[in-house]
Amino acid sequence: MKSRIVVLNKGIEKGKLAEGVCCVSAYVFLWWA
């Protein structure tokens, strides 16, 4: 059966998230995309 789910964005795995984790609040200079 064909899946009814269309994945638009897989998001980010925790390992990858932890690599780039940074401060992304409103007051910030410490964000690195």
Place this chain on the structure above:
Amino acid sequence: MLFSAKRGATILIPASMLDDIRTGALADEERETLIELGFLTSDIEAERAEMLGFIDELNALHKSLDITVVLNLDCNLACTYCFEGKRKGRFFLSRETANRIVDFIKSRDFTDKTEIKATFYGGEPLLSTELIAYISEELKSFAESKGLDYRFSLVTNGTLLTAKMVDRLLPLGLHGAKITLDGPRELHDAFRPFTSGSGSFDAIIDNIKAVNGKVRIQIGGNYTRDNYQEFPCLLDYLSEEGLGPDNIAAIKFDPVMRESEEFALPDFNDGCCSINEPWLFGASVFLRNEILRRGYRTPKIVPSPCIVELRDSYVVNYDGALYKCPGLIGREHYCIGTVKDGVKEYRQSHNLDNWKNEECLGCVHLPLCFGGCRYIKVVHDGTMSGIDCKRPFLDAVLGELVFQDIAYGREEEKEERS
């Protein structure tokens, strides 16, 4: 469309499928996909336990030791809203303190670490170029002896970031620079003049062009309620000047925040006190859309804990005092030690785990907030007690931000989807 805050994933499903989810009538493959992407759990208690351990898990997975060094509190600009406010002055980190910073870093536990990442900050860090070089030489040499990588970034006003400067710093580990442009020329020059009073915009643009291709450039900008609508003119100008999405690593605009009376400049009374101010809802969505629709990158909507929760991340002030967030420097109560004497216990003073309460654990936005920004909490309430709840902001804007990421998704992601 469904969005998983836990992982930043977005999916499209037919409405009828919601009933199948509720009644357990999903195909195995669909169930597995939903679980994998963070939309479904078979055990609500297990998911709660996962969320309670989320930041611990991130800390365990974090492969770098991060240090932000405030090299000085001096500057060649006289920004009207300067974040350092009354803290600003001719205060410079000494060679003796630089040696202690290096020793402090060397004393850290590098088990499971692969990298040392430094951010040089100020004041204006490029007024202390010799110290950037000195600290970087020492850390690079140490890192290599341990089989680690070393790299550093600059948070700079951009006026001194010449090609010659970049050529000197690249071999020492320069990775990127974040430069502030507060809108188009006239606006920027009014908010960020040199101390002489003349505008800094053209000097910065010239430098960005000169170092283009040598180093990753990220652009930040600080807007107010009265001027944010002019910021798209800056984006158009950058494109016209050959600084398009291929040349700029990312752009993000943030509102000017109001400092507490203790540090705020007496002549600056603008700036907001909370991300939940209603005008910000429209402003932040508008500006993010303007950035994305021109093809520039900007941070995605993903889980983001407050920097004070990051175990292996430190900020050191010019005098060697240690903090957990650059916004907290000079606030004695939030000093967590010194590079000479080491790190004191700060779990209580920084109200770590402030989000581990029933209200936050039951909130759909928890992974995007985790109790909010401790610095904002201190400025607003004078204490870190309690949380800086982002719910009003996220309730108002999250749907639109998620739509933006889909509408302007990068080409590789579009191909992957098709």
